[in-house]
Amino acid sequence: MALHERDAIRDEMTDPLFGSGALRGLVPKYTFPLGATRSDDAFQLVADEMLLDGNSRQNLATFCQTWEEPQVHELMDRAIDKNMIDQDEYPQTAEIERRCVHMIADLWNAPGAANTVGTSAVGSSEACMLAGMAATRRWRAKRQAAGLPSDRPNMVCGPVQVVWHKFARYWDVEIREVPMAPGSYAMTPEQMLEQVDENTVFVVATLGVTYTGAYEQIADMAAALDRLQAESGLDVDIHVDAASGGFLAPFCAPDLVWDFRLERVKSISASGHKFGLAPLGVGWVVWRDSGELPAELVFHVTYLGGDMPVFQINFSRSAGPVVAQYYDFVRLGRDGYRAIHGSCYETGQLLAATIPTLGPFEIVFGSTPQDGIPAVTWKIIDGQDPGYTLYDLADRLRMRGWQVPAYPLTGAASNIAVQRVLVRQGVSRDMVATLIDDLRDAVDHMHRHPVTVPMTPEESSGFSHL
Structure with a gap:
């Protein structure tokens, strides 16, 4: 390299940030840039754009975590290049996910928690989708085995988060949402029974209604469905959408019965990045036992090396949030969460x-x-x-x-x-x-x-x- 070229590079390195490079002009916003930009310039441009966002700590609308310990940031950085789906290449990360599933199953009082089945997801929305898919497949199999039609499935719920409307639309399931009324902001067992029939795939009970924060009466719903089965033979499963309450009730209301202590509860989903305290990007779904997850919904992937059973809608994703969730469990324990x-x-x-x-x-x-x-x-x-x-x-x-x-x-x-x-x-x-x-x-x-x-x-x- 010629001496004068070295001098030019040296001058460029010492130029003031806002007096050179991309920061002196306008950067295209909606067309793909023609050339590369210095990393310092690109970083400053993006960082300056982010100044226009609100302060996440003052966002009292969000259920999601906006503060994490420094150790979580370091673990997220170490896991940024680990693909959660690639269990063959990253077996210890896969083991960490399995440990989290068993810990959560224990937290939710699953029978035989050490041998339960569950998975991580991108958030509670994906976890809800997975639980809904499994419940729909179980219902169809039961109906077909009895020689009954299975083309008109419905789900019964109270005021729910938009994911359940998405699920119903994407999978052609009729949603029977009990509407709110003045002074009545959650589904009651009586309202639930009015909507249930032979085509009901499952009842979705919410542990923390999005609109108010209140828990629905899940134990009372289960008891009402028990009575319905005794009277009519109609057997309807419950899925608990514990997006928020699943990581609250076990610590702060341990005597509240809402989880796998109720035999009618077949699956539970929750968001790790809400009151699970993990950073954004992780949810969980756990089934009562392996029989509640139809085997035909599990795919076996071999092209990443090894045989990897997969049951998620999403595929490649960073392992960071799952690793951070495990850190929270180990770091805090029941006493810390409480x-x-x-x-x-x-x-x-x-x-x-x-x-x-x-x-x-x-x-x-x-x-x-x-x-x-x-x-x-x-x-x-x-x-x-x-x-x-x-x-x-x-x-x-x-x-x-x-x-x-x-x-x-x-x-x-x-x-x-x-x-x-x-x-x-x-x-x-x-x-x-x-x-x-x-x-x-x-x-x-x-x-x-x-x-x-x-x-x-x-x-x-x-x-x-x-």
């Missing part, structure tokens, strides 16, 4: 006690371990018109960086708007005290500056890819 979540419940109860003092607000759900997740949901008291909506209040709080969602309920309660705070690891008592101050200031501002045209749900909607 301490973290117990603190969240206490902080939520403080918020629930304070909200009614700030304005014309009524608590819909208030962070009690026996009844639901550490969340606080409130609405404007019936008959009161403070001159603003909860959508206006949510919009005002955004100015301080808080994401405190306001949204309508469903069914006959769709005219009721609620607002909700999720209290998770990292949402400290001091942080909530600051939120309370900002809520008080926001309400005071609304009184001093009345809203001419109150905001609607459509106007409050956030970002859309469309």
